[in-house]
Amino acid sequence: MSRGKIGQKGKRDAFRITEGVLWTLLTLLTATVCISVGSVSIPLEEVWRAVFGMPVSRASWESIIHWTRLPRVLCAGVMGASLSLCGAAMQGLLRNPLADGSTLGISSGAALGAALSIVLGISVPGMAAAGPAAMAMVFAFGSLMIILMLAYSMDRSLATHSIIMIGVIFTMLASGILSLLITFSGEKLKTITYWTMGSMNGKTYEQLNMMTGALVICGALLLTRGRELNAFAIGEENAMHIGVPVRRVKLQVMIAASVLIGVCVSVGGSIAFVGLIVPHMIRLCSGPNHRRLLPRSMFGGAIFLMLADLGARTVLRPTELPVGVVTSMIGAIVFIGIFVRSRKGGKGLW
Amino acid sequence: MVTTRELSVRYGTKTAVDNISFRASAGEWWMIVGPNGAGKSSLAGALTRTVPYSGEAYLNERELKSYSHREFARKVGILSQNNSNIYAFTVDEVVSLGRYAWRNGYFSGTDAEGKDRIREALEKTGLTEMRQRSMLSLSGGECQRVFLAQVMAQDPQVMILDEPANHLDLPFQKQLFELIREWLKTPGRLAITVTHDLNIAKRYGSHALLMNEGKAVGCGPVDEVMTKENLEQVYDMDIYEWMRESLEMWDK
CATH class of the missing domain: 3.40.50.300 (P-loop containing nucleotide triphosphate hydrolases)
Incomplete structure (x- = not known):
């Protein structure tokens, strides 16, 4: 009872503009720090000078910032925001605190789709990144449908644990097919770890723009479904009773989440647990109301993944870890924590 | 009727x-x-x-199927055996959702009438003191009272x-x-x-x-x-x- 109180004392339950400004500043600050730290340290003010096209003390800094760190950090930020927002939305929609692109198997389905498009050479003229992204989206949505249908046929109440179990099995299947694909594709596909653990290395502005576009469109849709998701989180039947057009909202949220996860996976591989950890933390601090939870998860996810990526490239310098290793290690612990609590009957934690 | x-x-x-x-x-x-x-x-x-x-x-005198979701929810309130709660929503949040069908758009808050209805529903069901409590801390009987308050706030x-x-x-x-x-x-x-x-x-x-x-x-x-x-x-x-x-x- 003592938990979940912060932020609920205020009269309005929505996300305020001042809070948005604070989160934006915090996100920008984190991004600046992440750009400045690395094998070559660059002072913070020089980072800003370079970003705004002003002259920088050393020419090498400018190229490092523009061609390596800036796209990488921004990609991590946008991807973290997207994955975390999707996680929060799915957890509300399915009434399942363990739901996330990676635990449900959507991410591995999307990775399979993206890899398949590269192997088969499916592409959109003029935009190299769009082919894999489109396939990843389709596969993400398809995977979600298959998983939900299987879970539904097993257990009509879509209980927390049966759906996660199907997600795990589906992930193994998709990863198996993906490994097979990689084995036979030779040089065409990058390493297995790239697709299964995710990496933020070598991202381009084209990919960044594509992800940002997806986040703006799908994010806007998800962020404005706060009330409906609250109703779903209380119970789908209850949502129907108070007048939510249940089927339409469900489809909208699922499509938006699949598109976002698909685009993210096609760019950075499947980075596990981001959508699980961040919303969970936010819920612990400020309760489950999605009108706050969704925007906070979005900013929190951006900050989290930028920092995780910073960890991935600096902790074992000069060796670089896949960022998924970092998120998985944190995520596994959080996952077990939630799982144990939900088995105990989960009194008052999220 | x-x-x-x-x-x-x-x-x-x-x-x-x-x-x-x-x-x-x-x-x-x-x-x-x-x-x-x-x-x-x-x-x-x-x-x-x-x-x-x-x-x-x-x-x-109008066929049930011809009502839109929102129209129907404004006329008919439904209370069923509710299943367990998973998330720590407050009593206030659950009861306020009863006004869903009366709202217009995302950015419009609850209007004055809605606020009256919510206050009235909380008072009648004796939940005013508990409005900031988490649903997870309530007994089965209290939970069902919260959902009754939600239906009352819906004003069907x-x-x-x-x-x-x-x-x-x-x-x-x-x-x-x-x-x-x-x-x-x-x-x-x-x-x-x-x-x-x-x-x-x-x-x-x-x-x-x-x-x-x-x-x-x-x-x-x-x-x-x-x-x-x-x-x-x-x-x-x-x-x-x-x-x-x-x-x-x-x-x-």
Whole structure:
């Protein structure tokens, strides 16, 4: 009872503009720090000078910032925001605190789709990144449908644990097919770890723009479904009773989440647990109301993944870890924590 | 207010509700009673549009299916046996969601009338003091009161209750039904309750629909429908005798 109180004392339950400004500043600050730290340290003010096209003390800094760190950090930020927002939305929609692109198997389905498009050479003229992204989206949505249908046929109440179990099995299947694909594709596909653990290395502005576009469109849709998701989180039947057009909202949220996860996976591989950890933390601090939870998860996810990526490239310098290793290690612990609590009957934690 | 004509509900080849016709008017409290598997909940499902049906069903002379989700929710409030809570929503958040169908767009907050309705619902159900409590910290009876408050905040004309007091202790059952009786005192309202509890039906209902194997055995004022003969026919035992014996045991 003592938990979940912060932020609920205020009269309005929505996300305020001042809070948005604070989160934006915090996100920008984190991004600046992440750009400045690395094998070559660059002072913070020089980072800003370079970003705004002003002259920088050393020419090498400018190229490092523009061609390596800036796209990488921004990609991590946008991807973290997207994955975390999707996680929060799915957890509300399915009434399942363990739901996330990676635990449900959507991410591995999307990775399979993206890899398949590269192997088969499916592409959109003029935009190299769009082919894999489109396939990843389709596969993400398809995977979600298959998983939900299987879970539904097993257990009509879509209980927390049966759906996660199907997600795990589906992930193994998709990863198996993906490994097979990689084995036979030779040089065409990058390493297995790239697709299964995710990496933020070598991202381009084209990919960044594509992800940002997806986040703006799908994010806007998800962020404005706060009330409906609250109703779903209380119970789908209850949502129907108070007048939510249940089927339409469900489809909208699922499509938006699949598109976002698909685009993210096609760019950075499947980075596990981001959508699980961040919303969970936010819920612990400020309760489950999605009108706050969704925007906070979005900013929190951006900050989290930028920092995780910073960890991935600096902790074992000069060796670089896949960022998924970092998120998985944190995520596994959080996952077990939630799982144990939900088995105990989960009194008052999220 | 609510009228059905030859309403049927079928699941595959199985007929759960078989040609039920009744007419319920404002001010009445209908009890849908009958043994397990009689089709009570399927009938409630049809009336709340959660189960597909054939035949005709009208609300205020308009076919149920023609209402949009929001229009329907403004007219009909539904209370069912609620499943467990997973997230720590506050009482206030759950009750406020009752105003969902009355809102216009994402950015419009709750209007003054909505706020009055929410305050009133919390007061009537005695939840004002608890409005900041988490749903996870409440007992089953308290939870059900919160959902009743949500329905009251919704301000419907018709309240449909599907076994609302299942698993609740007697005092909580009494409290819940007294609250609904209070709610019904405002003119222009109708309540329809599905219950397997004959005592509750007899005590609170004004009208009853007695069902058996999908068919209506009796339909009309409680005292005319819930007779010794009708109940004996449906339940295949002498209900009155059973109740008399139970009472005698207490009197000893």
